[in-house]
Amino acid sequence: MAQDQWLELGACDPKALVNARLECHHAVQLLTHVARGYIPAREDDSHTNLGWDHARGALMGREVEMVSPALQFGLQVADLALLCGEQSLALHGRTWDEAADWIRGVLQEHGLSLEPFGKPLHFEIPDHPAAHGAPFDALNEAVALAELARYWANGDLALRGIAGPVRCWPHHFDIGALLELPAGRSIGFGLEPGDEYYPQPYFYVSLYPNPDPAVLLPLANGGHWHTDRWVGAVATAEEFARGDAAWQEAWVGRFVGEAVGRLKRVARA
Numbered sequence: 001m002a003q004d005q006w007l008e009l010g011a012c013d014p015k016a017l018v019n020a021r022l023e024c025h026h027a028v029q030l031l032t033h034v035a036r037g038y039i040p041a042r043e044d045d046s047h048t049n050l051g052w053d054h055a056r057g058a059l060m061g062r063e064v065e066m067v068s069p070a071l072q073f074g075l076q077v078a079d080l081a082l083l084c085g086e087q088s089l090a091l092h093g094r095t096w097d098e099a100a101d102w103i104r105g106v107l108q109e110h111g112l113s114l115e116p117f118g119k120p121l122h123f124e125i126p127d128h129p130a131a132h133g134a135p136f137d138a139l140n141e142a143v144a145l146a147e148l149a150r151y152w153a154n155g156d157l158a159l160r161g162i163a164g165p166v167r168c169w170p171h172h173f174d175i176g177a178l179l180e181l182p183a184g185r186s187i188g189f190g191l192e193p194g195d196e197y198y199p200q201p202y203f204y205v206s207l208y209p210n211p212d213p214a215v216l217l218p219l220a221n222g223g224h225w226h227t228d229r230w231v232g233a234v235a236t237a238e239e240f241a242r243g244d245a246a247w248q249e250a251w252v253g254r255f256v257g258e259a260v261g262r263l264k265r266v267a268r269a
Contacts, residue, residue: 006157006249007150012143014200014237020144021193022128023136025173027091028075029121030082030099031061032170037116038064038071038107045122049167050074052156052175057149058083059168067110073103077149080138092138096130123171126196148193151201151237155191158203158252162189162260174204179260185209185267187260188232197228198236203252205259206232211266219262221254233259 028050035048039062050059053074060074060083074083082089082099089102104114130136138145152168155175159166163179176190189205192198203223210231219225223235235255240248 004157006245007153008245009147009150009154009237009241009248011147011150014241017144017148017201018194018199019128020141020148021173022126023080023130023138023141024075024077024145024148024193025125025170026096026128026130027080027082027099027136028059028170028173029125030096030103031059031073031075032121033100033117033119034064034073034103034107035061036119036121038066038112045169046167049169051165051167052152054153054156056083057153059152064112066112071106071110073106077152078142078146080136080141080145090138091136093135095133095135097133099136125171125173148201151191151193154249154252155203158249158256159189159191162256163187166190176204181264181267183267187263187267189256189260197226198234201237201241203235203240203256204232205256205263206230207263207267211263215266215269216262219255219258221258222251223255223259233262 032048039047041047047062050061053060056076057078058074058076060072063070063072071084076083080091084106091099104117152175156166159177163177166175166177168175174190174192176188179187186208191203193201213227213231216225219233222239223233226232226234240251
């Protein structure tokens, strides 16, 4: 089910989402373990990515087709709950290992070996107490989790139709898509819920390979050019998570449209 309306942002300070975002980031690695163990590997690692399900407010992994009917695990963000079909597990008060045991139980119910689930991850993510046995806390983060869900939903809405598919990558945790250009170039664009560069959500539009920052003129519709380790247009939540839903959607649309157009021209030069 697709969303056709922007969800108003601003229920909390975008810089107050860090802990909730890290809880989600660690929780979603449970789905990465499922993908690594039970979904045929792809060279670009896309077998591990997830899609946003607007009806469930969830990041959904790819289907495990080893069994019939296929299994599909997801993470419902606002409630911080694991999903699989009609089954669910609220993570509040539970540890990562307890959540993993629930997934193992579902896999075992469907006759799947548990050994592949233990396949180690091939990347590192920012640390959080959940990685060291602390229970997840959805109660104290309820407002932040609901706001994060709106960011992911709006990110999917804003990017859909420019290029596709729009997917969430469990390593950097951004939801985005790729627009292929001639001569091996591409434009990546997406919504990052926060990282080491910006402790708040932000939209980005970047050209691969990186262009020379000297050729990039200031953006007229807001945002700025990021040049630390990668080059791209960035608009932080502090800029666009103001006003009402219509204002926010229009602002992001102008930013993304201008940045994509600018980088297309740079790629052709």
